[in-house]
Amino acid sequence: MNRLMTYEQWLELFKRQLRKYIKHKLAQVLYGVSMFMILTVPPLAMIIHWILRG
Known part of the structure; x- marks a missing residue:
């Protein structure tokens, strides 16, 4: 997955993955x-x- 992302896009993706990891x-x-x-x-x-x- 080599694509250029803005910080906001990366942050949204990170939050989603973090929630998924925590639920798991x-x-x-x-x-x-x-x-x-x-x-x-x-x-x-x-x-x-x-x-x-007894």
């Missing part, structure tokens, strides 16, 4: 957090329930 990273973080919760909370809840109820 946020989706990755939320996916990771949800997978962590799905895989760790049920066993921990079962262990805590077992300890409290």
Whole structure:
């Protein structure tokens, strides 16, 4: 993509790419957090329930 752009055009393109990058990273973080919760909370809840109820 070798084209000459004005600063305003470059700034608009940069902002769009930055928003896209942030959305992508946020989706990755939320996916990771949800997978962590799905895989760790049920066993921990079962262990805590077992300890409290005996």
